[in-house]
Amino acid sequence: MKKYKDINIDLKDRSYKILINDNIGDILFNVVSKIITRPKVFIITDENVAVFVLPTIRKILDDGGIETQVVIIPSGEKSKSFSQLENLIKELLNLKIERQDTLIALGGGVIGDLVGFTASIIFRGIDFIQIPTTLLSQVDSSVGGKTAINMGEGKNLVGTFYQPKAVIADVSLLSTLPHKEIISGYAEVIKYAVLGNKAFFEWLKVSQKELLDLNTDLLVEAVATSCKMKAQIVEKDEYENGSRALLNLGHTFGHAIENKMNNNGSKILHGEAVGLGMCLSAQFSNKINLCSADDTNQIIALIEDAGIPSHYSDLKVELKAIEITDILSKDKKRKDDKNTLILLNGIGEAFIKNGIEDNVINDFLISVGFK
Numbered sequence: 001m002k003k004y005k006d007i008n009i010d011l012k013d014r015s016y017k018i019l020i021n022d023n024i025g026d027i028l029f030n031v032v033s034k035i036i037t038r039p040k041v042f043i044i045t046d047e048n049v050a051v052f053v054l055p056t057i058r059k060i061l062d063d064g065g066i067e068t069q070v071v072i073i074p075s076g077e078k079s080k081s082f083s084q085l086e087n088l089i090k091e092l093l094n095l096k097i098e099r100q101d102t103l104i105a106l107g108g109g110v111i112g113d114l115v116g117f118t119a120s121i122i123f124r125g126i127d128f129i130q131i132p133t134t135l136l137s138q139v140d141s142s143v144g145g146k147t148a149i150n151m152g153e154g155k156n157l158v159g160t161f162y163q164p165k166a167v168i169a170d171v172s173l174l175s176t177l178p179h180k181e182i183i184s185g186y187a188e189v190i191k192y193a194v195l196g197n198k199a200f201f202e203w204l205k206v207s208q209k210e211l212l213d214l215n216t217d218l219l220v221e222a223v224a225t226s227c228k229m230k231a232q233i234v235e236k237d238e239y240e241n242g243s244r245a246l247l248n249l250g251h252t253f254g255h256a257i258e259n260k261m262n263n264n265g266s267k268i269l270h271g272e273a274v275g276l277g278m279c280l281s282a283q284f285s286n287k288i289n290l291c292s293a294d295d296t297n298q299i300i301a302l303i304e305d306a307g308i309p310s311h312y313s314d315l316k317v318e319l320k321a322i323e324i325t326d327i328l329s330k331d332k333k334r335k336d337d338k339n340t341l342i343l344l345n346g347i348g349e350a351f352i353k354n355g356i357e358d359n360v361i362n363d364f365l366i367s368v369g370f371k
């Protein structure tokens, strides 16, 4: 059996392990059997993952004598809704789920967020395990315990902090994921390097091509380094009262662009918007004399080489600066009617900057091409 990477996330009685390898069959049964209290689990997955991954997972558990009940929900962001939450809970109750049972979230961030939220409220909280199947969920959403559903008024507005009992990430499961989704998840990998790990940034520069070709040894390394960094940040600030906000690097601009584009019908994936958001954060930092031109250019070059939008012109639609600042004016991180951004002193040196005026951001956006 090939060695797996094993990261402990230390949160007192909510601590758990993140296990990363390229063959889930080597570890799944052992991890699950240590957590469950009776030989039965409830797997919740989406329509795509049910085709590509579910049969493997079921067989491993069936072979080990663990019964699997499965609920399949529609794929896509629309499943992070109150109505889907209600349907899921009703299905679980019809399947006679009990308080001691364990849910398995098998899928990307949509499944992880919805199942995590369900686990946190059904019977006032039951155990759940994350088996992330997208790169984004392996490096980001499955770790750290944020669960959520969306409202018409905005994304992730209803949710809980609720940690899983284990995270099992098999990078070989990414082989069926569309390339666009790989790129989107990879933007979050770059985020960890840019926000706090210069050596990782240098490693990505030489490993990027093979990583995007899904070299599994390199993927295990990249997922493990990303999870280790997320674990350290979450350990210091589980409930996001301070430094956990560093994980939002690229997300303030990114969310505004994502929100605007997805509302006007010109689709952009979350990670693509975050990639452009990181470039904008670096350029903004450079403009106010924080990040050097060389570091700024290196960040933009890495993102551009990965095929992630790095300039306004990559969006191929017209966005107005005022539309972006208007969305930022409703951002949850806003304080005293001024903006908070995650900025950079250089590669690997992110920090939280409060008190940025709307007009400063507006002028900056116009200077990089926004209308």
Ligand SMILES: NC(=O)c1ccc[n+]([C@@H]2O[C@H](COP(=O)([O-])OP(=O)(O)OC[C@H]3O[C@@H](n4cnc5c(N)ncnc54)[C@H](O)[C@@H]3O)[C@@H](O)[C@H]2O)c1
Binding pocket: 046, 047, 048, 049, 052, 053, 075, 076, 077, 080, 107, 108, 109, 110, 111, 113, 133, 134, 135, 136, 137, 140, 141, 142, 143, 144, 145, 146, 147, 148, 155, 156, 173, 174, 175, 176, 177, 178, 181, 184, 270
């Ligand atoms: N909780 C957190 O901390 C956190 C962090 C970041 C993002 N998120 C959330 O994560 C969600 C995005 O997650 P995502 O990018 O994983 O999207 P997703 O869950 O929608 O998955 C993307 C697509 O890939 C498909 N898919 C998943 N695994 C596959 C596989 N192995 N092979 C083939 N197809 C597969 C899915 O069916 C879906 O169509 C958003 O809702 C976002 O808000 C949460």
